[in-house]
Amino acid sequence: MRTFKPTRLILAGLVLAAFTSTAFAAPPAPFTATYQVSSGDQPMGEATITLKSLGNGEYEYSNQIQGTSGLAAALGASSSDVTRFRWNNGAPETETYNSKTVALKTKQRLMQVNWNTKQVSVNDGKGTGTYAAQPGMIDRNILSLAIGLALREGRNGITLPVGVKQQVEQQQFKVQGTEAVKVPAGSFTAERVARTNSDKHFDGWYVPKQFALPVKIAQSDGGNLTLELVRYRSP
Template identity: 75%
Template sequence: MRTLKLPSALLAGLSLALSSTAVLATPPTPFTATYQVSQAGESMGQATITLKSLGNGVYEYSNQTQGTSGLAAALGANSSDVSRFRWNNDAPETVTYKSKVNAFKVKQRAMQVNWTTKQVSVDDGKGPSTYAAQPGLIDRNVLSLAIGLALSKGSQSMTFPVGVKQQVEQQQFKVQGTEAVQVPAGSFHAERVARTDSDKHFEAWYVPKQFAVPVKLAQSDGGDLTFQLIHYSSP
């Protein structure tokens, strides 16, 4: 992710609640990143994450994971997370989010944000939940990208309004330091970011001057998964 210094007056429109002073960045550059995915230390497959522009300030951010080894391959396990967000006030704001996980059974979730009425609707097949949207609201899929964009602007601690099933969570993250990380894509000195407002394990290692997304991510949400970067390309 390339970072450009723009006039400081533009900072007034920043919608993400960041606790440190940030340098404004241009809209994100489209990219494709592939990851090696493991669960509880066992290889399970690959993930492909793509960002593409749909025009008029709208982007599609997709995470497609395929089980290619072990039990995941035997079950034909796969997942798809597709978000569309608008670039508003120099930050992403979710418009729609669709998630589908196919393993033992199929689980689906759909989120839609009506920015005219400022209402969020979430449906996981058990009936929709509706609640008020907040400026800068993102979904759980866009979160890792939003963290990378914030880091590229110099942020060290940050808070994001994340839409979950029945409410908006103010999720907090902080840079814990710089560490050497070895992943299939190479060796990097990366900024380690951890979630600080929850006991749910989330750690991600970013190299924000090179990549918009982490080179490594480990989280308990979704089944003790670890993602390690294999390849990253952008126009």
């Protein structure tokens, strides 16, 4: 059986279809989404993702995964990824990102962005590194939300500056076509999005007129995991 590797709930981005802009038309609405997490055909856990408005253009995005089956449950495996971001010039910008993974050992990472000095600091328990921030920069935790917002605006080519451990990556995604997909939440006609500038496998199936997040995700980054939507609630 494979070792549970909690995901970071994936994905990302915006820009026009020609990759020329990163602005969204409107901020996202709060929601709670629950996913079934599996590896191959083996169920492993459950992910709960929430978006809350904190007022004054500030938001909190939380992705909590708990191992509920097999070795993941036996190890008490879990992950917690929490991002606080601001809505600035029609786009999200990360302010803080706090990640914690518990399995055989605990791993933590804290990213902080000082938009006054335009500096990013990242501490993973082995020291703090810094690099320059870029306008519209987000983190890997809110990538899937950013992709959904871009698709909502009718975009099919998506590029986003993503702050990682030591630098800002320009990650690119593109709509590959429309496909029928069945998940616990129901059957949908979805837009399949794939990352195009990396060998890290990612596919996300989106129904942007209904949900800000994908109804299904398959990825290799953080483990060969599949997430399927169980339920999605908006206030």
